[in-house]
Amino acid sequence: MPHQCTSCGRTFPDGSKEMLSGCPDCGGNKFQFKPAGATDDVPADDAGRASGSSPADDATDRRPSAPADATPSDQAESTPNDQAEPTPSEQVGSTPSDADAPTESDGTEQIADRSDEDTAQASARSEVVSPDELDRASREVDAAEPSQLADEETQPGIDALRDELNDQFESIRIVSPGQYELNLMELYDRQEYIISLQEDGRYVIEMPDAWGIQDE
């Protein structure tokens, strides 16, 4: 099976819409994807080696012959290399636009995805979700996400954000009353000017005038 829930191990057929709102059994939202070309039991790497190609050639050789096997992430890695030197005919076939400019690489990758994706992926992207699936999806997301996010991601996220904000905005850190640490670059860079510090840690600042703000 191409998709497997990493929490409970439940598998889903390729392109299943059930898993779009989390695993119906355990609420897990992480799934591993096994390409259809790989057998259910053998990992993709082993399958590649079994075909006789060397590990180094593996990544580049398999894709042109079996485009359905490639995952989007694999393609993202391979397209810059693949499209850097292909013959003109290949380029026209896979990508209508040329891939010279680095900025266009994203576009060409998307086009390649579209032509190479299998039918299940195409249906998952293009078909309209039915109302009952939508209902179920919203219920399950509500039930599953808050608990997981609160436990795993939200707490560290807030701490990291606080650190980041301190780094970004703190020009004067009050260690304790009468003890200060100053970020000179921040004080120099900021347009507004700190006139006085209050006992409670507040600043009185002088804002640049309206013309100054508009100029920025």
Next chain:
Amino acid sequence: MGLLTNLRDSISRVTDGLFADDEPKRIGIYGPPNAGKTTLANRIARDWTGDAVGPESHIPHETRRARRKENVEIERNGRKVTIDIVDTPGVTTKVDYKEFLDHDMEKDDAVRRSREATEGVAEAMHWLREDVDGVIYVLDSTTDPFTQVNTMLIGIIESQDLPALILANKTDLEGSDVQQIANAFPQHETIPLSALEGDNMDEVYTKIAEYFG
């Protein structure tokens, strides 16, 4: 006739003042605390205007607000250079009231001085960004110049393309090492002086006229 001449002269003076491109340059005196910035500012102001800029002290952070002395006219080699001197609070990355307790200060006063000193650093950095045309950077030649603050400030001054004169102060003290400062900032000229004793002030004025005139 006399009245008309006077009137014409007055108008001429006013328009000259309005459109002169040699307006007094605002020169900030920067450096770490206790380098002798106010002593130097007072020395310059007294020598050329007869007034002082502010009180000097051996206690760090005596200057907690930037003080300005305007229209200091320095005459050098028959040429006059007019500058505004801005004596700024010593720049530092840490202010701790405890260092003032050693100077017989009550805790409340020390905490207040610390807060004011911090505000002063913020003000000095703001002036550096907005309001100075040149910098006199004063260092105590008896202390190690390789500090984060000195490197950062000199870097900012250079990035602003401000003319900067580095002064190695306190040459009257034992342990003064001017060469160490010259080595720390080889891209700038280092002038030794004792602002307290008035040693080598002639060269300082010559360089001020040269750099900021």
